[in-house]
Amino acid sequence: MFSLQELEAATNGFGPENVVGQGGDGIVYHGVLGNDTQVAVKNLVNDRGQAEKEFKVEVETIVRVRHKNLVRLLGYCAEGACRYPAFASLNFLWMLVYEYVNNGNLEQWLHGDVGPFSPLTWEISINIILGIAKGLTYLHEGLEPKVIHRDLKSSSILLDKQWNPKVSDFGLTKLIGSERSYTTTCVMGAFGYVAPEYASTGMLNDRCDVYSFGVLIMEIISGRKPVDYNWPAEEWLKKMVSSRNSEGVLDPKLPRKPATKTLKRALLVALCCVDPNAQ
Structure with missing residues (x-):
């Protein structure tokens, strides 16, 4: 203390x-x-x-x-x-x-002024996604009671000089016993990242973090913010994938495109995480 x-x-x-x-x-x-x-x-x-x-x-x-x-x-x-x-x-x-983590946060590197090409290569981006997944898995499955972050977003992912991610911002966490959910009357979290069932019912469990993680994957791959009023109000990424235009979702600042198979696998994980059916 x-x-x-x-x-x-x-x-x-x-x-x-x-x-x-x-x-x-x-x-x-x-x-x-x-x-x-x-x-x-x-x-x-x-x-x-x-x-x-x-x-x-x-x-x-x-x-x-x-x-x-x-x-x-x-x-x-x-x-x-x-x-x-x-x-x-x-x-x-x-x-x-x-x-103190000394290389800023993911939001700054995704949406800040980094020049024509982002330093976040595909390999670095995938390692960031994997690191976030490992941190969340530890919170959800490695602890008892489990810890629900409930405010996962790009600004809460800090990066060190080797681009290793560290999930931060535990100010809104909730401790929940295994196989349990928690109902709150005050929904917390950043607009665009909040799971729909949590927003509508206040029912909080680890699947709420999984939804936010899926949004993060899409944000990292596309370089676009979760909520962008300059674009049509539609599920843009899902539409691009269903029309077999996976490469069309890539961040234009990405220095080199990944293999199509690798990109599709990452997008599939993201779309599973944000599926309207939480189960």
Whole structure:
């Protein structure tokens, strides 16, 4: 458990120059601890209705997670905010402290300005997809209770200098016992990645992560965002595949096209993951 004083010192007083990410659930700061360990400190926007005890139980479980394709959670901070002017509007602070991964996130490399050709070759892209799959498999099958991420998206996939993926952003995870589902009245997750049955019923299980994973595969292969209002409102990728134009879905920034057989296999996996029938 980290103190707010430690994290304040590590992030230069949560200075704006240290902000490395910002989303609907919090702001992420780059920091350096007293022992020179680089960290990413996520200040959660609110406690999402959780009591402090429940927050600590979930975090202490996730702290024990160890996998090469998951960002390691080093600890957390849960303190009253009244003594800190920068957070005067909050009654309580909830922060998560992760290892720092030094090559940005997948969204930046897919949709940012990387020039005419992406550094993400087909081989690198497939290794990223496999790494995400291995990390999810560990969360779903290697732990008891299993961990449901429920906010899997390209910005939550961090990359190291060797392009190895690390699934991050465990701020929205839910611990679920084996062979169980969980019903919530507050559906969370990024628009375009959320499984339809979760969006409509609030029923959460590991298949919700599988759906998001399928969307991610399609995003990596096509280089297109899951939701794009500049294109017709239709299932574009499925239509291209059914018309036997698999190569037409490839990211135009891809330096070299893959073998057709390999591409079709990857697309088939993606389409299975996003099948309307969750079973």
